[in-house]
Amino acid sequence: MSQKVRWACDLDKSVLLGNFEKRGWVQASPDEDWNFYWSSVQTTRNIFSVETGYRLQDDQIINHYPNHYELTRKDLMVKNIKRYRKDLEKEGSPLAEKDETGKYIHLDFLPVTFLLPADYNLFVEEFRKNPSSTWIMKPTGKARGIGIFLINRLSQLKKWSRDSRTSTFAAPSAKDAYVISKYIDNPLLIGGKKFDLRLYVLVTSYRPLKCYIYKLGFCRFCTVKYTPNTTELDNMFVHLTNVSIQKHGEEYNPNHGGKWTVHNLKIYLEGTRGKDVTDKLFDEMYWQIVHSLKAVSGVMANDRHCFECYGYDIIIDDNLKPWLIEVNASPSLTSTTANDRIMKYNLINDILNIVCPNGEIPDMRWNKTPPKECYGHYDLLYDEELAQSEVLERDSKSRIGIATMSLRSRDSRPRQTTTWK
Amino acid sequence: MSALQGQGDQSEHLSVLIAHIVQELRGTVLHSQLKRAAQFQAGKPNIHLSDLKKEVHSALVETGWERKLRNAVYKHMVLYPQMNHPSSSGEHCKEPLSYIRKSQSNWEKRILKSLNSMCTELSVPLARKRPLQEQKELKMKWNELGTDEPDLSAFRPVYAPKDFLDVLMTLKNPNCNSSHENKSMVHTWGLIQMPFKIKTMKELRDQYWELTMTESQTGVDDLSEIAADVYETERTKLGKKVLQAGHSPLAQQFSKKGCPATQRCDLWAQILGVTSDDIDKLYYEQLKSYVFQHDLLVDSLIYKDIKLTATNDDNYFVFEDYLYQALLVFSRDTHVLKHFANSSATPAKSYIRGKLGMEEYAVVYPPNGVIPFHGFSMFVSPLCYVYHDPVRLYFIFRELYMRYFFRLHNISSHPQGIVALSILFESLLQTHQPQLFYHLREIGAQPLRIAFKWIMRAFSGFLASDQLLLLWDRILAYNSLEILPVLAMAIFAFRRVNLMEVTTFSAADAVMADLTGLKLVPLLQVAIFSSQR
Known part of the structure; x- marks a missing residue:
C-alpha cells in the first residue's frame, strides 16, 4: 500500500x-x-x-x-567557536568561566589556532612566547591530510610563504588560506603509538539542536613509534593518523588498518587509569561536540530537509584532555577492512533509521523525534527541545527527561543542569 | 581402608605439606623480612621475657606481617594442592598415570625434533651470543621491537592447536579395552575417549553458585539501564575494602562476581600474590640483559607468533611491543622451571656444541623450558588492557602461566589439564545438547574440532576484550580452568538453532567464527543454571 x-x-x-x-x-x-x-x-x-x-x-x-x-572548514569553525565563547562570556554564563591564567575552564578545547595569512602578526606574537614549540599548518578546505606540514621555526613559515607565492600565478583566494595550530606534542600514547579518535555525530536539526553520537567510533593509530623529536618533523607517518596517509606506510596492516574501537580504548583506560578519569574524558569529549554544534547553530541554515553526519577528529593528550582537531562533512565511507565495512554499513543503517523511521517516505514537517528503538548504535547526545521541555516539566512528574540527555544525568557535572535551562 | 587409617593418612599428608611449605618459604625475602620484624618487636623495651613469644606474635599480627605470611602459605597451597605421599617417586608426583607420562614424553620428543630440524634446515643455532654492536642496537629499540621486520618467512610455529588435538585423540588407556561389551560405559560421541573423572553439571552448579541469576554480577548489573551507577559504586566501595584487607582468599571470593575495571589490576595481583617490588624490577632488568646478550631460536618463534596473531588482531595490535617485552624476557626466566615440579611436562634439554648426549653438558632449552606454540602470545595480550607497566604485566603473566596456562598445552590426567577439560566439554554437550551433538557428529563436524582452540587459548582472541577479562576473573576467582569448557558448551547451546541448520564442517565452523558479540555472564548463567538436570 x-x-x-x-x-x-x-x-x-x-x-x-x-x-x-x-x-x-x-x-x-x-x-x-x-x-x-x-x-x-x-x-x-x-x-x-x-x-x-x-x-x-x-x-x-x-x-x-x-x-x-x-563547521567543517577549519578557519570558520575556529572563528565560530571563538565567537561562541565570547558570547557566552558576555552573557555571564558559568560555562565561560576562566581560570587564573585566563584560560577557559570548560571551553578551552581547541588547540591555539590562527588563520593565515590574516592573523600572521598574532601568530608571531604567540610563537615568540614559546619559540621552541611545534605548530601544524593545514589548508582550510582540504581533507585526508593533504597539504599538511609541521614547523618549529618562523623561517620555515617565511620560506613556505615565498615558495607558495612564486608557484601560483593566481591571486591568493580563500582557498589558499591556512590555519596554523599549536601542535599537541604530548599526545596520549598507547603501546608507544600516537592515535586520534574518529567519532561520528549525526545532526538532524540545528534549531532546536538535535544530535546523536555513534557508539562505534574508532581510534586511528600511527604505524610508527611516536617521537616528539624535531628531526622527525618531516616523517608524516609519525604525526598524522589519517588512514589515507598511513596506508602508504610500510607497516600498514590490512587486517585492522590501524583502527581500534573506542570501546576498546574505554576498556583500556578504565583498566589502566581508572573509571572516574575515563568517564570524565568521555563526558568532556561529548560536551565539546555539543559546544561546537551550538557554536554554529546560529549561523547554520537550519533547513528542515537536511540532516548531516559529521566525522569528528579528536586527539587526547597525556593528561587525558581531549582536543577537537577538526570536523568533516563527508567522512569516508570507503571500507579498509571487513570490520570497518560492517561498522560503516551499520552507521548508514542507523542514520537512515533515525532520519527515516521505518523506511517510510520522509516528511520534513515531522518533529524529528524518532522512537528510541530507532537509535541503533547511536546515543542521543543532545536534544534541545526535550531538554527544554524537561526543564518545564521538572516540577511536575516528568519521566521523559531520563531519555533526553544521557550526559546530563551525570552527577559529576552539576554545572550543566543549571546551564541548559 | 578404615576411617581411622584415612585420618592418619590425612595428618601425614598435612605434615608433608607443612614441611614442604616451610621449606619453600625459608630463604625467601618474606622470611628475612619476618625475622627482622620479629627481632624489632622483641627488642622493644616493654617486652617481658616470660611472654616474649606471645607478645611478638600479637605484634606481628597487628603490623600486618601475619597476613602476609598467611597469603604466602595460601599461595603455596594453591600451587601444590595435591601433595603426594612422601615415598612416591618424583615422576609419580608429576603425573600418576604411566601411559599419560609416556604420551607426554613422546609429544615432547616430537616438538623437540621439529625444533631441531628447523635449526638444521635454516642453519640457525639454538642460541648465539650477540656481538656488542647488535646488543647496543637491541637495547636502543627495546621499546619498539614491533617496527623491526626480520625475515621470518622460513620460520613456522612448532605446533598449532590442531596438531595438539590430533595427538590427544590418539590417547588410549591400555587398561580399558574398547572391544569389550562395556563399551558404552566409557565411550562418548566425542573425540577423546578417556576414562577420566569429570564433574557433572550438578557439581559445577555447586561450584559456581555465585554466578546464579539472583546474584548481581559485574558484567551484567554494571551495564544495565537501571541503577547501574548505584551497583557500580557499591561494588567499587566493597572492592576497596577487600584490597585494603590485603588477603588473597578474600580477593578471590570478591572476584567471583567479576572485578570492577578499575580494581582488576590490584585484585588480580592480590589473588596471585604478585607484588612487583624493587627486587622484582631488578630481576626483570636482569632478564632483559640476558635478552640483549643472547639470541635464541625461540625468539624468532615468539616474533613469528606475535606477528601471526596479536599484530593482526584488531583488539590487540596496539600492544605489540608490550608482548615482545613480556615474552622475550619470559623465555630467559629460569624461575618458570619451578612449575615443572607440578606439571606432567619436562623441559627440553640441549647440549653444548660437540658434547651431544653428555649429561653434564646438558642445558635446559629455552632457559624457561617452555617452547611456545601458535597462539602462545595470546596468553599475554589481554593483560595489556589491565597492566600498563611492563614489569607488572610480566610478573602477572608469569604467575598466570605457572598456575594455569601450562596445563592447556601439556598432556596430563590432572582435572584442570587440557585432556580433562576437553572431556568435560564433550560430556556436557552430549548430556545437555544431545540432539545438537548428534547432528554435528553426523555431518562430520565434531564439536571439539571447533572448541579446542578456544579452550587451549583460554578464549583469548575469540571473545571481545572486556568479556575475556570477565572470564579470566572467574578463572582466578574459582582457581579453576573448568569455566572454559563450560563456556564452550554454552556457546554451542546458544548457537544451537544455526548449527542445526548447517550440513558441513566448514559451515558449522563459520557459524562459530565470530564470538565477539557474546556476553559472557548471561551465557554462563543460562548454561549452568537453566538446565536442572
Missing part, C-alpha cells in the same frame, strides 16, 4: 547502496523526484544555491546542510 522511497546517490558505495536495497527503496536519478538524496557536498550546495531556484518538496530530504562549512 505504502509507496517506496525513491533514492538518489552521488557516491557509488556499497555501504549506502546495500542499505537502500535492504529497505526495498527504488533508485531515482538526481533530476527525478527523489525522496532521499545521499549527495556530495557540492550537489547540496548547488541545490540550495539561489541560481538553481530549486525548491525541495516536503517529502524530500538530503544529507548535508547547505552551509555546513561553517
Whole structure:
C-alpha cells in the first residue's frame, strides 16, 4: 500500500547502496523526484544555491546542510567557536568561566589556532612566547591530510610563504588560506603509538539542536613509534593518523588498518587509569561536540530537509584532555577492512533509521523525534527541545527527561543542569 | 581402608605439606623480612621475657606481617594442592598415570625434533651470543621491537592447536579395552575417549553458585539501564575494602562476581600474590640483559607468533611491543622451571656444541623450558588492557602461566589439564545438547574440532576484550580452568538453532567464527543454571 522511497546517490558505495536495497527503496536519478538524496557536498550546495531556484518538496530530504562549512572548514569553525565563547562570556554564563591564567575552564578545547595569512602578526606574537614549540599548518578546505606540514621555526613559515607565492600565478583566494595550530606534542600514547579518535555525530536539526553520537567510533593509530623529536618533523607517518596517509606506510596492516574501537580504548583506560578519569574524558569529549554544534547553530541554515553526519577528529593528550582537531562533512565511507565495512554499513543503517523511521517516505514537517528503538548504535547526545521541555516539566512528574540527555544525568557535572535551562 | 587409617593418612599428608611449605618459604625475602620484624618487636623495651613469644606474635599480627605470611602459605597451597605421599617417586608426583607420562614424553620428543630440524634446515643455532654492536642496537629499540621486520618467512610455529588435538585423540588407556561389551560405559560421541573423572553439571552448579541469576554480577548489573551507577559504586566501595584487607582468599571470593575495571589490576595481583617490588624490577632488568646478550631460536618463534596473531588482531595490535617485552624476557626466566615440579611436562634439554648426549653438558632449552606454540602470545595480550607497566604485566603473566596456562598445552590426567577439560566439554554437550551433538557428529563436524582452540587459548582472541577479562576473573576467582569448557558448551547451546541448520564442517565452523558479540555472564548463567538436570 505504502509507496517506496525513491533514492538518489552521488557516491557509488556499497555501504549506502546495500542499505537502500535492504529497505526495498527504488533508485531515482538526481533530476527525478527523489525522496532521499545521499549527495556530495557540492550537489547540496548547488541545490540550495539561489541560481538553481530549486525548491525541495516536503517529502524530500538530503544529507548535508547547505552551509555546513561553517563547521567543517577549519578557519570558520575556529572563528565560530571563538565567537561562541565570547558570547557566552558576555552573557555571564558559568560555562565561560576562566581560570587564573585566563584560560577557559570548560571551553578551552581547541588547540591555539590562527588563520593565515590574516592573523600572521598574532601568530608571531604567540610563537615568540614559546619559540621552541611545534605548530601544524593545514589548508582550510582540504581533507585526508593533504597539504599538511609541521614547523618549529618562523623561517620555515617565511620560506613556505615565498615558495607558495612564486608557484601560483593566481591571486591568493580563500582557498589558499591556512590555519596554523599549536601542535599537541604530548599526545596520549598507547603501546608507544600516537592515535586520534574518529567519532561520528549525526545532526538532524540545528534549531532546536538535535544530535546523536555513534557508539562505534574508532581510534586511528600511527604505524610508527611516536617521537616528539624535531628531526622527525618531516616523517608524516609519525604525526598524522589519517588512514589515507598511513596506508602508504610500510607497516600498514590490512587486517585492522590501524583502527581500534573506542570501546576498546574505554576498556583500556578504565583498566589502566581508572573509571572516574575515563568517564570524565568521555563526558568532556561529548560536551565539546555539543559546544561546537551550538557554536554554529546560529549561523547554520537550519533547513528542515537536511540532516548531516559529521566525522569528528579528536586527539587526547597525556593528561587525558581531549582536543577537537577538526570536523568533516563527508567522512569516508570507503571500507579498509571487513570490520570497518560492517561498522560503516551499520552507521548508514542507523542514520537512515533515525532520519527515516521505518523506511517510510520522509516528511520534513515531522518533529524529528524518532522512537528510541530507532537509535541503533547511536546515543542521543543532545536534544534541545526535550531538554527544554524537561526543564518545564521538572516540577511536575516528568519521566521523559531520563531519555533526553544521557550526559546530563551525570552527577559529576552539576554545572550543566543549571546551564541548559 | 578404615576411617581411622584415612585420618592418619590425612595428618601425614598435612605434615608433608607443612614441611614442604616451610621449606619453600625459608630463604625467601618474606622470611628475612619476618625475622627482622620479629627481632624489632622483641627488642622493644616493654617486652617481658616470660611472654616474649606471645607478645611478638600479637605484634606481628597487628603490623600486618601475619597476613602476609598467611597469603604466602595460601599461595603455596594453591600451587601444590595435591601433595603426594612422601615415598612416591618424583615422576609419580608429576603425573600418576604411566601411559599419560609416556604420551607426554613422546609429544615432547616430537616438538623437540621439529625444533631441531628447523635449526638444521635454516642453519640457525639454538642460541648465539650477540656481538656488542647488535646488543647496543637491541637495547636502543627495546621499546619498539614491533617496527623491526626480520625475515621470518622460513620460520613456522612448532605446533598449532590442531596438531595438539590430533595427538590427544590418539590417547588410549591400555587398561580399558574398547572391544569389550562395556563399551558404552566409557565411550562418548566425542573425540577423546578417556576414562577420566569429570564433574557433572550438578557439581559445577555447586561450584559456581555465585554466578546464579539472583546474584548481581559485574558484567551484567554494571551495564544495565537501571541503577547501574548505584551497583557500580557499591561494588567499587566493597572492592576497596577487600584490597585494603590485603588477603588473597578474600580477593578471590570478591572476584567471583567479576572485578570492577578499575580494581582488576590490584585484585588480580592480590589473588596471585604478585607484588612487583624493587627486587622484582631488578630481576626483570636482569632478564632483559640476558635478552640483549643472547639470541635464541625461540625468539624468532615468539616474533613469528606475535606477528601471526596479536599484530593482526584488531583488539590487540596496539600492544605489540608490550608482548615482545613480556615474552622475550619470559623465555630467559629460569624461575618458570619451578612449575615443572607440578606439571606432567619436562623441559627440553640441549647440549653444548660437540658434547651431544653428555649429561653434564646438558642445558635446559629455552632457559624457561617452555617452547611456545601458535597462539602462545595470546596468553599475554589481554593483560595489556589491565597492566600498563611492563614489569607488572610480566610478573602477572608469569604467575598466570605457572598456575594455569601450562596445563592447556601439556598432556596430563590432572582435572584442570587440557585432556580433562576437553572431556568435560564433550560430556556436557552430549548430556545437555544431545540432539545438537548428534547432528554435528553426523555431518562430520565434531564439536571439539571447533572448541579446542578456544579452550587451549583460554578464549583469548575469540571473545571481545572486556568479556575475556570477565572470564579470566572467574578463572582466578574459582582457581579453576573448568569455566572454559563450560563456556564452550554454552556457546554451542546458544548457537544451537544455526548449527542445526548447517550440513558441513566448514559451515558449522563459520557459524562459530565470530564470538565477539557474546556476553559472557548471561551465557554462563543460562548454561549452568537453566538446565536442572
